[in-house]
Amino acid sequence: MDRLRNVRDSLPPRLNAGILMGDGGFCILGWMLTVAGYHPITVYNSTLFVNDPDPRRGGLVVEVVARTYGLHPEQVVELARTNDESPSNERVSAVRHALDVLVTPGAT
Amino acid sequence: MTLVTGGELIARSLSAHGVSHLFGLSGGHIDPTWSAAPRHGIRVVDVRHEAAAAYAAEGWALATGEPGVCIVTAGPGLTNAVTGLATARESGTPVVCVAGAATARGRDAGEVESLDQLALATSVTKWARVVPHADQLPDYVAAAFRQAATGRPGPAYLEVPIDVVHSWVDDADLEVRAPQGRAQRRVAAPAELIEDAARTLERAERPAVLAGSGVFWSDAAGHLETFVTETGIPVVTRQQGRGTIPDDHPHCFGRDWQNVLAQADVVLVVGTQLNYFSGYGHFGHLDRLIQVDIDPTQLGRADLGIVGDAGAVLAQLTEAVPRLATDGWVSRLRRQADQIAIRKAVMAQSDAMPIHPLRLCAEISERLERDATVITDGSNNLMWTNVGFQALEPGRLPGMSQLGTIGHGVGYALAAACARPGTQVLWVVGDGSFGFHATELDTAARHGLPIVTVIMNNGGWSASWVPLGLRHYERMAGAFDGHGELVEKPEQIGPALSSAFERARGSGEPSILNVIVDPAPEYFAGRYLGPSHGDLGS
Numbered sequence: 001m002d003r004l005r006n007v008r009d010s011l012p013p014r015l016n017a018g019i020l021m022g023d024g025g026f027c028i029l030g031w032m033l034t035v036a037g038y039h040p041i042t043v044y045n046s047t048l049f050v051n052d053p054d055p056r057r058g059g060l061v062v063e064v065v066a067r068t069y070g071l072h073p074e075q076v077v078e079l080a081r082t083n084d085e086s087p088s089n090e091r092v093s094a095v096r097h098a099l100d101v102l103v104t105p106g107a108t
Numbered sequence: 109m110t111l112v113t114g115g116e117l118i119a120r121s122l123s124a125h126g127v128s129h130l131f132g133l134s135g136g137h138i139d140p141t142w143s144a145a146p147r148h149g150i151r152v153v154d155v156r157h158e159a160a161a162a163y164a165a166e167g168w169a170l171a172t173g174e175p176g177v178c179i180v181t182a183g184p185g186l187t188n189a190v191t192g193l194a195t196a197r198e199s200g201t202p203v204v205c206v207a208g209a210a211t212a213r214g215r216d217a218g219e220v221e222s223l224d225q226l227a228l229a230t231s232v233t234k235w236a237r238v239v240p241h242a243d244q245l246p247d248y249v250a251a252a253f254r255q256a257a258t259g260r261p262g263p264a265y266l267e268v269p270i271d272v273v274h275s276w277v278d279d280a281d282l283e284v285r286a287p288q289g290r291a292q293r294r295v296a297a298p299a300e301l302i303e304d305a306a307r308t309l310e311r312a313e314r315p316a317v318l319a320g321s322g323v324f325w326s327d328a329a330g331h332l333e334t335f336v337t338e339t340g341i342p343v344v345t346r347q348q349g350r351g352t353i354p355d356d357h358p359h360c361f362g363r364d365w366q367n368v369l370a371q372a373d374v375v376l377v378v379g380t381q382l383n384y385f386s387g388y389g390h391f392g393h394l395d396r397l398i399q400v401d402i403d404p405t406q407l408g409r410a411d412l413g414i415v416g417d418a419g420a421v422l423a424q425l426t427e428a429v430p431r432l433a434t435d436g437w438v439s440r441l442r443r444q445a446d447q448i449a450i451r452k453a454v455m456a457q458s459d460a461m462p463i464h465p466l467r468l469c470a471e472i473s474e475r476l477e478r479d480a481t482v483i484t485d486g487s488n489n490l491m492w493t494n495v496g497f498q499a500l501e502p503g504r505l506p507g508m509s510q511l512g513t514i515g516h517g518v519g520y521a522l523a524a525a526c527a528r529p530g531t532q533v534l535w536v537v538g539d540g541s542f543g544f545h546a547t548e549l550d551t552a553a554r555h556g557l558p559i560v561t562v563i564m565n566n567g568g569w570s571a572s573w574v575p576l577g578l579r580h581y582e583r584m585a586g587a588f589d590g591h592g593e594l595v596e597k598p599e600q601i602g603p604a605l606s607s608a609f610e611r612a613r614g615s616g617e618p619s620i621l622n623v624i625v626d627p628a629p630e631y632f633a634g635r636y637l638g639p640s641h642g643d644l645g646s
Contacts, residue, residue, distance in 0.1 A: 019491065019631040041384075044571070047631075048366035049387040060370055060392040088630055 008099035114242035115140020121249035123148035131164035135181020137208025162192020163519020183221030199509035202261035234262030297416035306428035312374035321348035322379015328419030351499035469496025485517025486538030515544025525557035558612035566627035
């Protein structure tokens with residue numbers, strides 16, 4: 001829960017849609033992985049995979065984020081949907097609100 | 109008695125191996141070969157930096173499927189070429205590099221351009237040798253071609269010291285052997301492994317094929333298409349595998365490997381490494397991973413590893429695997445691909461300024477002929493060009509190598525223009541990568557190679573944002589007797605491209621289109637369009 005609060009409280013000024021990291025910056029999943037200590041190359045220019053040679057750290061991004069933050073994969077999918085489907089100028093606040101819900105006791 | 113120089117023997121041997129183009133930069137240590145090459149029907153394409161010579165040799169291989177050859181002089185000539193050789197090694201591209209060198213006697217005496225070249229070359233090539241005597245040159249050249257093209261392809265390095273290349277030998281008894289063709293290198297797999305793979309695919313609910321460079325080097329595009337068409341298994345492609353089955357084939361999902369393989373239960377990997385660019389093979393929901401590779405050292409992560417030539421094994425599997433009931437699975441993937449395509453199309457029609465990168469790709473695609481070669485070069489811009497261009501034929505959409513090299517594309521473009529005269533050749537490059545070897549557009553102009561350069565200029569290094577500013581790179585075209593245009597509005601792209609292609613066809617002059625693109629465009633969100641996560645059994 002502390003890690004999720006960390007993510008919520010450290011959101012960058014801009015989040016990109018649909019890609020973990022690119023010239024538009026991170027999407028929420030890329031940002032969550034970065035906060036958790038993943039280096040940028042593992043999440044670079046990818047939409048579905050965390051490219052880490054260690055199978056315990058790499059794999060489908062939804063599963064890696066779920067594992068890392070103790071979330072259910074469907075919660076990660078919802079978080080990503082909120083990110084991807086929000087207009088760019090409202091994305092950060094929409095994601096912050098979604099994180100607020102997740103850090104509410106009893107949500108996870 | 110007929111005396112010939114070592115350089116003459118090299119040129120003659122290269123010609124016997126079918127070499128028609130030699131990419132290089134002149135120097136005293138290689139003069140005899142340089143001057144002999146045209147006498148043997150070899151066109152010497154002299155570049156402005158040896159890295160471009162190595163890239164062009166790699167580009168020749170990517171355009172033709174046969175080894176490309178570069179020649180560089182001693183010392184800095186080789187050190188300049190090192191990145192190109194390392195790129196070819198990491199991507200498994202057959203290249204032969206002939207390098208001049210100081211004499212053995214002079215190495216420790218302070219001879220000019222003296223360096224332990226062999227140690228350097230050994231670390232970035234598949235095979236590296238120094239030729240001790242001129243009369244051994246035909247055998248060493250033949251060995252270099254065998255090393256470059258057989259097994260997992262790669263660069264072979266042949267160092268010829270200046271005293272060897274200038275020495276005279278009697279050629280009366282020297283034999284230059286004809287090389288083996290690709291068809292003679294096909295290695296089939298044991299029947300029991302084919303049977304195991306066939307039954308595994310037959311039992312799968314969601315089988316998929318990941319086809320890579322090995323299919324290209326094996327000249328096995330036809331085998332792949334037959335296998336996929338007859339079994340009904342969907343396929344995605346990586347690296348030089350792009351275009352070995354056309355992106356518009358009903359079972360091909362192009363480069364959308366992440367989405368397809370994330371849902372597959374059995375993946376047949378053919379001729380590609382399970383590395384960073386393929387998620388290290390951690391596809392997520394696999395029951396079994398089958399991998400076919402010519403190199404047994406690549407098979408460590410597979411549940412079933414099959415050593416063999418991609419074409420030979422695909423032909424065996426076509427015989428062994430019946431038509432599978434994949435219609436529902438393929439339809440599901442097609443629906444997902446269609447949804448992603450709709451989202452992409454919105455961006456491809458964007459009228460925004462600065463220009464959205466997908467709008468640029470769409471405008472280019474509209475004006476491409478099917479046999480066009482589009483070389484994509486850069487880092488961040490690849491996220492757009494990878495999805496913005498279709499691969500419709502083998503070797504027509506070369507991109508980034510496993511090494512992550514950038515700036516190489518102009519070398520590839522020079523080679524493609526040599527190998528495919530009369531066809532469209534585009535170098536689509538970021539403004540950062542353009543700066544590495546932009547002077548090679550002089551090479552294009554001098555040799556009448558009508559490359560159309562499209563700069564996706566977002567004004568900086570975007571992987572780790574470092575601004576470069578919006579420079580007028582189009583003005584450089586004037587220095588090379590070419591045509592340059594600045595493109596800032598979406599509606600300017602089409603006319604500028606049409607003009608560039610007309611000039612290429614007509615006067616043969618190269619063009620530079622400097623297109624100002626959005627440095628922070630929205631990406632299309634399409635990653636959760638598939639079945640819900642629970643449907644995949646996690």
